[in-house]
Amino acid sequence: GSWRRTGFSRIPEGKGPYSVGCTDLMTDRSVEGSFLRLYYPSQNGTSSEETKWIPKRKYYCGLSDFLNCYRMPKEQMAKSEPMLTTQSVLFSLGSVTCPAKWNAAFKTGEKYPLIIFSHGLGAFRTLYSAVCIEMASQGFVVAAVEHRDNSSSATYYYTEKPVSEAQEEALEELQEEWLFYKKLKRGEPEFPVRQLQVQQRADECIRALNLILGINSGKQMVNVLRLNFDWTLLKDSIDLNRIAMMGHSFGAATAIETLSKEARFKCAIALDAWMLPLADEVYTRVHQPLLFINSEKFQWASNVLKMKKLDSTDVDRKMITIRGSVHQSFPDFTFVAGNLVGKFFKLKGEIDPNMAIDISNRASLAFLQKHLGKQLYLTLSYYWSPHKATI
Numbered sequence: 001g002s003w004r005r006t007g008f009s010r011i012p013e014g015k016g017p018y019s020v021g022c023t024d025l026m027t028d029r030s031v032e033g034s035f036l037r038l039y040y041p042s043q044n045g046t047s048s049e050e051t052k053w054i055p056k057r058k059y060y061c062g063l064s065d066f067l068n069c070y071r072m073p074k075e076q077m078a079k080s081e082p083m084l085t086t087q088s089v090l091f092s093l094g095s096v097t098c099p100a101k102w103n104a105a106f107k108t109g110e111k112y113p114l115i116i117f118s119h120g121l122g123a124f125r126t127l128y129s130a131v132c133i134e135m136a137s138q139g140f141v142v143a144a145v146e147h148r149d150n151s152s153s154a155t156y157y158y159t160e161k162p163v164s165e166a167q168e169e170a171l172e173e174l175q176e177e178w179l180f181y182k183k184l185k186r187g188e189p190e191f192p193v194r195q196l197q198v199q200q201r202a203d204e205c206i207r208a209l210n211l212i213l214g215i216n217s218g219k220q221m222v223n224v225l226r227l228n229f230d231w232t233l234l235k236d237s238i239d240l241n242r243i244a245m246m247g248h249s250f251g252a253a254t255a256i257e258t259l260s261k262e263a264r265f266k267c268a269i270a271l272d273a274w275m276l277p278l279a280d281e282v283y284t285r286v287h288q289p290l291l292f293i294n295s296e297k298f299q300w301a302s303n304v305l306k307m308k309k310l311d312s313t314d315v316d317r318k319m320i321t322i323r324g325s326v327h328q329s330f331p332d333f334t335f336v337a338g339n340l341v342g343k344f345f346k347l348k349g350e351i352d353p354n355m356a357i358d359i360s361n362r363a364s365l366a367f368l369q370k371h372l373g374k375q376l377y378l379t380l381s382y383y384w385s386p387h388k389a390t391i
């Protein structure tokens with residue numbers, strides 16, 4: 001509408017041949033369950049509703065608390081114009097949708113490769129829709145997990161309300177329990193906290209993989225979220241040989257940790273990896289191909305040196321840097337925030353946000369095609385010739 005600020009651009013649509021659907025899945029009524037947002041190739045015309053980008057108001061509260069490091073000190077607040085508080089920025093985003101059809105019917109009839117996506121520190125499952133929608137439009141099923149390790153700025157799960165005898169016959173009530181970002185205590189060493197969190201995050205990604213594979217084999221599962229989406233259409237739709245991890249920042253470290261624990265993941269794409277949470281052991285335990293896609297600004301020696309420690313001649317390890325991009329060029333805020341907010345919060349670099357994500361997505365797709373697409377060919381040639389198969 002006309003109220004939109006100039007330069008207010010939306011999250012970019014998928015460029016691939018498939019139309020994209022989106023739905024949410026939460027299993028078990030406990031914090032140990034899985035919670036993920038699924039982006040998938042959908043049947044055209046089965047839904048006209050666009051997907052809500054940030055689905056519950058409590059996410060805004062969690063986000064503005066996480067970002068409160070930007071809150072002006074009190075004395076300055078009094079003096080100057082009412083600042084661009086993160087609260088005001090966030091509440092203007094309430095109506096933002098992402099270009100995927102909410103609960104559209106899953107497109108059956110072929111097997112798709114699977115990507116498990118892990119979000120960054122202070123983010124949550126819905127904030128990387130530009131990347132996930134592009135992958136789904138190219139024929140991937142993408143499960144963006146929501147982590148419950150207190151690194152998300154907000155997340156929730158359901159528990160049964162303790163039903164008192166009096167209400168015995170009443171329908172059992174489900175109660176929403178919220179978890180928020182847990183700040184480090186002053187002087188608390190960061191590594192032990194992040195190492196524990198990256199372990200939990202990897203377990204949550206492996207649990208999500210097992211959940212999707214269970215659905216693929218036709219296993220019955222209960223979605224705690226009452227949505228009208230037919231999960232049985234996913235039966236026999238995942239190509240079990242083509243499974244990959246993707247993640248941003250803390251989520252990229254999670255992707256590397258997950259590969260070291262689960263060989264069913266054939267490769268990973270690390271978007272602006274934050275390597276601090278990874279223990280030394282992981283460097284000798286990852287054997288799959290890795291692609292590091294870095295922004296120009298999120299670079300410091302110790303972090304890059306840890307990426308280089310994973311360099312290898314036996315397996316394909318690549319690193320590219322997108323000139324003019326920033327850390328926030330990968331999550332969706334780079335598209336949703338206007339130029340004013342975008343510059344202020346460093347959500348946009350010099351490069352146009354759509355161009356940056358396009359470079360990243362094309363590099364990702366080429367890497368996935370190389371390491372997932374030829375899997376069958378590689379296997380066959382390996383058996384036919386004693387030499388090491390090469391691509």
Ligand SMILES: CCN(CC)CCN(C[C@]12C[C@](c3ccc(C(F)(F)F)cc3)(C1)C2)C(=O)Cn1c(SCc2ccc(F)cc2)nc(=O)c2c1C=CC2
Nearest residue numbers: 069086089120121122123127249250251274331333337345
């Ligand atoms: C601990 C808090 N703080 C210390 C000063 C650092 C805060 N910070 C920089 C921020 C996120 C920022 C952001 C977003 C969104 C608006 C908004 F206004 F548009 F909403 C504004 C400002 C604030 C840019 C980061 O944490 C960077 N970062 C991230 S950002 C992931 C994220 C979080 C929230 C989002 F909405 C979107 C994306 N993921 C990581 O895994 C890691 C790091 C650093 C190391 C590991």
